[in-house]
Amino acid sequence: MASATNSKAETSAAKHARPFAYKNGESVRPFLQPYAYKARDLMNCTVASFYELSDDQLAPHQRRAKEGFIKLFNRRLKVPTAELHETRLYSTLKKLMRHIDEFFFFGSLTHDLQSPIRRLALTHFPPEADLLGRCCLINTDDGLPGFEISLEKYEDYKGHKLVDLPNLVHTLIHELTHAFLEGFCCHCSQCKRNDINAVGMEFTGHGPIFRGMHYAVMVCMADWSAELDKVSRGCSNDTYIETFSLSAEKSEIEDMEKNGTLKKMGMRPYIRNPSRRLLIWTSEHRIFIDVKRLRTHVRRTAMSVSATSAKRTSTKRKRDDEGPFVRNTRVQTEDAVTFLRRLVDLNSRGEERFARVPELPWWGRDL
Ligand SMILES: [Zn+2]
Numbered sequence: 001m002a003s004a005t006n007s008k009a010e011t012s013a014a015k016h017a018r019p020f021a022y023k024n025g026e027s028v029r030p031f032l033q034p035y036a037y038k039a040r041d042l043m044n045c046t047v048a049s050f051y052e053l054s055d056d057q058l059a060p061h062q063r064r065a066k067e068g069f070i071k072l073f074n075r076r077l078k079v080p081t082a083e084l085h086e087t088r089l090y091s092t093l094k095k096l097m098r099h100i101d102e103f104f105f106f107g108s109l110t111h112d113l114q115s116p117i118r119r120l121a122l123t124h125f126p127p128e129a130d131l132l133g134r135c136c137l138i139n140t141d142d143g144l145p146g147f148e149i150s151l152e153k154y155e156d157y158k159g160h161k162l163v164d165l166p167n168l169v170h171t172l173i174h175e176l177t178h179a180f181l182e183g184f185c186c187h188c189s190q191c192k193r194n195d196i197n198a199v200g201m202e203f204t205g206h207g208p209i210f211r212g213m214h215y216a217v218m219v220c221m222a223d224w225s226a227e228l229d230k231v232s233r234g235c236s237n238d239t240y241i242e243t244f245s246l247s248a249e250k251s252e253i254e255d256m257e258k259n260g261t262l263k264k265m266g267m268r269p270y271i272r273n274p275s276r277r278l279l280i281w282t283s284e285h286r287i288f289i290d291v292k293r294l295r296t297h298v299r300r301t302a303m304s305v306s307a308t309s310a311k312r313t314s315t316k317r318k319r320d321d322e323g324p325f326v327r328n329t330r331v332q333t334e335d336a337v338t339f340l341r342r343l344v345d346l347n348s349r350g351e352e353r354f355a356r357v358p359e360l361p362w363w364g365r366d367l
């Protein structure tokens with residue numbers, strides 16, 4: 001019995017890479033391997049690298065990113081929304097995105113031509129989509145994970161009222177969190193079977209790991225900008241667990257439970273009340289980060305960032321399941337989940353390998 005357990009642990013350890021964490025304010029970024037880490041390990045190590053750290057405990061590039069974000073965000077806040085949309089909105093979002101990535105995600109999403117975020121777009125979604133933003137997996141020539149992030153420009157379907165900067169940035173953070181988890185979490189069948197208790201369901205992706213990661217980012221940014229914090233609190237009833245995201249996730253779980261898909265896919269049961277021993281504990285109503293234990297755990301288990309880990313040393317990993325895929329944000333109604341599902345169905349029947357949204361007006365550019 002003991003040897004069976006050991007061999008299972010060994011197989012698991014061999015299959016999943018050890019995530020990185022900044023342990024001593026390192027000045028070098030790690031190079032993360034695509035599709036390599038167990039979701040919870042990745043969340044723990046990433047959160048430990050920024051959560052409740054004072055400025056002098058941060059890596060130098062994290063400090064610069066934080067300063068850069070706050071300075072630019074505050075400067076652009078003074079520009080009236082309509083004027084900003086007409087002038088420097090796109091370049092502002094692009095710069096803010098790089099700062100967010102550098103601070104929270106090891107710069108792994110945007111700082112290299114082959115980084116996962118390949119395109120950022122400002123768009124106007126069709127009314128039935130009911131979306132504020134979307135993170136969509138795209139086909140890349142290099143076989144590495146690539147995403148297109150689209151942000152809704154208008155607050156209303158008719159396109160009269162423009163979305164202001166704090167709301168756009170809030171949605172951008174949400175989509176970057178999706179891209180980070182989708183691009184670097186393992187997609188082996190063992191991990192996918194537990195998606196319901198990890199990254200989240202196929203179409204919504206707002207599972208406990210997503211919520212824990214996103215919570216840590218939003219709480220941390222509360223000190224950066226009161227305006228941004230107001231948006232985070234407003235869409236989460238002050239809990240930093242987005243109401244719409246959670247309800248979309250739950251409705252997808254219920255649907256799949258009802259139609260037997262969960263059973264057919266061999267998914268693990270949904271754990272409504274997870275163990276209190278978890279370092280980042282995520283329920284549907286509250287999230288608690290045990291900072292002291294998290295730091296001790298990460299110091300012991302995470303890879304240290306060193307010059308060699310900063311190089312691209314990994315072999316290309318492929319997702320087990322390369323089916324069509326769409327991640328959406330803050331879906332506001334159950335209909336929107338149905339819409340996305342239909343969209344993927346349509347695309348999977350077509351020639352395209354990955355789900356792509358039908359032609360939309362957009363103002364994006366390749367990065
Ligand atoms: Zn796995």
Ligand SMILES: [Zn+2]
Binds near residue numbers: 205327328
């Ligand atoms: Zn989302």
